[in-house]
Amino acid sequence: MSSNDPFGTTGLADAGSVTHTPRMATSIRDLTKEYVLKSETVRALRGVSFDVPEGDYVAIMGPSGSGKSTLLNILGGLDHVTDGQVWFRDLDLTDMSDRQLTRYRRDHVGFVFQYYNLVPSLTARENVQLVTDVAPDPMPAAEALELVGLSTRMDHFPSELSGGEQQRGAIARAIAKRPEILLCDEPTGALDSTTGVQVLEALRDINDRFGTTTVVITHNAEIRRMAHRVIYFQDGKISRIEENDTLLAPSEIVW
Numbered sequence: 001m002s003s004n005d006p007f008g009t010t011g012l013a014d015a016g017s018v019t020h021t022p023r024m025a026t027s028i029r030d031l032t033k034e035y036v037l038k039s040e041t042v043r044a045l046r047g048v049s050f051d052v053p054e055g056d057y058v059a060i061m062g063p064s065g066s067g068k069s070t071l072l073n074i075l076g077g078l079d080h081v082t083d084g085q086v087w088f089r090d091l092d093l094t095d096m097s098d099r100q101l102t103r104y105r106r107d108h109v110g111f112v113f114q115y116y117n118l119v120p121s122l123t124a125r126e127n128v129q130l131v132t133d134v135a136p137d138p139m140p141a142a143e144a145l146e147l148v149g150l151s152t153r154m155d156h157f158p159s160e161l162s163g164g165e166q167q168r169g170a171i172a173r174a175i176a177k178r179p180e181i182l183l184c185d186e187p188t189g190a191l192d193s194t195t196g197v198q199v200l201e202a203l204r205d206i207n208d209r210f211g212t213t214t215v216v217i218t219h220n221a222e223i224r225r226m227a228h229r230v231i232y233f234q235d236g237k238i239s240r241i242e243e244n245d246t247l248l249a250p251s252e253i254v255w
Contacts, residue, residue: 022053024089025181025213026075031084033070044070046236047084052229054180055211057204057247059224062233068217069185071233075215076109076183077101088181107136110174110212112203114186116166118158124169125154128176135177144176145169147209148202164195171202175212182206184216188223193255200226200250222253 033045045067052058060068073079074086077093078101086093088108096104118127125141132138145154148168158166167187174182184203188196204226207214216223224230225248232239 022055024051024087025054025056026052027085027087028075029085031071031074031086032082033067033074033079034082044236045074048236048238049084050231050238050241052213052215054213055207056228057207057214057226058216059227059230060215060217060233061219061221061224061230062239066233067236068233072183072185072215072217075181076111077104106134106177108180110177110179110182112167112171112174112182112184112187114189116158116170118166118169118173120158123155123157124150124161124165124172127158127169128173131173132176137178138176139178141172141176144172147175147206148172149198162195163191164198167191167195167199168202171199171206175206175210178210179212181213181215184214186217186219188218188220196220196255197250197253200253204250220253220255222248222255226250226253 029049031045031048032043035042035044048067048071060071062068070079074081077096081094084094088104091104093101093104119130124145128141128144132141142151142154145151148171150165150168150172153161153165158169161169182203187203188199191199200223203214203216206212216227218224225244228244228247230242230244232241
């Protein structure tokens, strides 16, 4: 089986037909993740399978404890699987060592979390430069900050920025490395409606402008309406997947 076709789908189409199958940014098959807590084994993920086409904006929803953050950690190379397969494009993440996963994160993945994790003693520009100094092909820090609307605030410290500005600074830091996939865990969870919309507009603009595959965990049911597809989790399993033909603009989201 070719490494370029990890699930053996090449050649399955009818020879007389022309198909245009989108390239997958990530592919997951029968993914299981277990944790041992004292004497108890907890199954955080139970046989999860799905694909994310390149360039998609995906919302992941479900109650707390349903496996959403565990999944994001595995997609981002922050955790190992117990069983199953995880692919990023043609790269098999399943059995990678910690060192290999570190390289994968550095070269391909951007992270945005609910809490901004900006270094308090560094300006917005310097926080972004923490990434650009180690990434193989970064954009200038000033350019990344300009993309999220912080061109006039880049020399301010986090304490001098609003919550929405800090989160946009965190997005700038994530996109400065030019990631191919952007993973966001509750990026608007600590924000009010006005600043939350600003953050969503920044994420949408990055997705539209660069085609960056974007996966967003959220508890805000309205945010699902701006995503190409919505994956619902329940008890460590996917309960359903929906696709949206019409996408809402961030400014249309009801908080």
